[in-house]
Amino acid sequence: MPDSVHDQPTARARIWSWMKQPLASVGLPLLAIVAAILLGSIMMLLMGHDPLKAYAALGRGSFGNLGATSETLKSAIPLLLCGLGIAFSFQAGAFNIGAVGQMYLGALAAVIVGGQFAGLPAPLHMTLATLAALLAGGLWALAPALFKVYAGANEIISTILLNYVGIYLVDYMVAGPIKAGGANNAPISWPVLEDVMYPRLIPRTQLHIGLFIALTAMVALYLVMRYTTLGQRVRVVGQNPVAARHAGIRADRVFLLTFFVSGSLAGLAGASEILGYQVRLISGFATTTGYDAIAVALLAGFQPFLVGLAALFFAGLQTGAVAMEAIAKLPSQLVGMIRVLAILAVLAASSPRILALVRRLQGEEQP
């Protein structure tokens, strides 16, 4: 092949190189989404359901009107908070899989503080309940971090195990010490006092000011990562702990700190669920949120603003799934499959990123 082709690009090649990126950025994801919709439609047709009706319900239930959109935003709050914490800790190479347990502890603290101490001024009481949740989540996360730093225990295993401890602790508490009195005698906690509940943003919806807490956390995390030495240290420790040590960074401290912050954000998520709209703590109040948030953080490549978008996407699928079942009458199993297909499509469209991240993460594991 003559060299001139490479040395002197033709007009067509120039146009192609100019077109290539927008095409890749719009065309590729579009292809993935169309493929997911087609696959989902085939599954629905095979099971005797109307795909048009189902996808219309998905759209209407997620972002179709003000009510649906606020419901989606409400569902995005805990995903965003947990996802931010996970993104932060993963960037430091601290694999916190314990958002579930930390969220449970946060919710527990919020309902204990929020349900007692009647007579405190409402704003103070609200703040105290929120801070208690933040602290509970952070301390619950600190335990596995200390195990890792002082005993070398693998934090992935210990955080997963502590999730179960947190879940069972809540099960025990709602069945005994913080159980509501009254006629029903069910394993359900006492309610948070009415004036401790977060104010609503839009009447007749459950959207609450937890949204602002989550957005503030998102901006704060972005600023910390981008402009502070702490953010710089977190990145260096995550990319190469040995080099970090040589540079005089105390990796252990950074590890403990990121774990605490990560747990605090999950604790906040727990608080915003209870103080935002659930009022009482029940067994199994959020079994999957903390795990979904890992996918949210990974999908976003740990970038705070992208975590926000990914949380919105996951939340939209969640509320859309509700509508697919309630409006289009799809069975819940099929709805689950459609939901996962959509996530897979987005994952596929952004897969080079994910692969690069995985490669980077794996690189850190090597000595």
Add this chain to the structure above:
Amino acid sequence: MKPSKLFALFMIGVIAAVALFGCAPAATQAPATQAPATHKVAMITSGSTNDMGWNYNALQGIQQIKDKYGWEIAYTENAKPADQANIMRQYAQQGYDLIFAHGFEYGEAILAVNKDFPNTMFAQINATTEGDNVVGTNFRFGELGYFTGMAAGLMTKNNKIGIVAAVDAPQVTADTDTMKTGALSVNPNADVSVSFVGDWADLVKGQQVTQAQIDRGVDILIIMGNDFTPPAIELAKAKGIKVIAGWTIEAYPLAPETIIVSAIQDVPGVYVGIADQLAAGTLKGNTTSVFGFAEGKQYLGKWGDTVPQEVKDKVNQAVQDYLAGKLDIGVK
């Protein structure tokens, strides 16, 4: 273009597309009001409706309503706490005017939506509720205990009766208390002892507690649980001990020779009972409907193959007397 920007653009595109797609068909939304002659019934449950137990009962409930009245039904299973209110709102917006919430865990979610839909009735199963368009349901606890206790008292040879109960909660102890009075009413020498498993489903603890009762030397066991009941019946069968079971199941097919009788709480029947009230125009908010023998929602199941006729007659006569108001069993 940086990959992160690419991703951001892409996500914004997806969400915008979904929003556009979602807005378009909104005009075809069903009208919120329905002709009064018919009703639309929805149900929400936290578990899977193919569990052959508590959640399956809920599905049976709305299906029996459909069979009886031909009303349109819809349901959502595996509902997460975060989605409870949203699900009920979706149904109410579509004109479902009777929405069943299958369990105690829906109290707050109902209160979050009921005021926005004054023409929709929310029915919470196994709960006492408040609200102008909210009703609760309960069983008349204690009835089944009395008559099963009677049967146990009549059937025992060594006067030792053991009760394996799920949890130490009022709706359970109401029945275990009347088991004692029922047994003593026909057999003053009956020695009835209760032990609790602490759970409705724990198979291992269910076996342990059952074994402990067997070790006491009982010849009649009353097993009042959910998942642990079938294996406990197996254990008793191996030791030649007669069993009274039921509550969520008809136990006769499990062991026709071992079972004395089943005590049945008809959860689907409660659903039909609420629908009956709606059809008759008598369903009023701020009430808790209690269902028992008189309503046909609690009853004794099939008698075992080895039960003498005089025992059946005696217990059945007592049930008749109770229904006729001639027998006080100490249940309100």
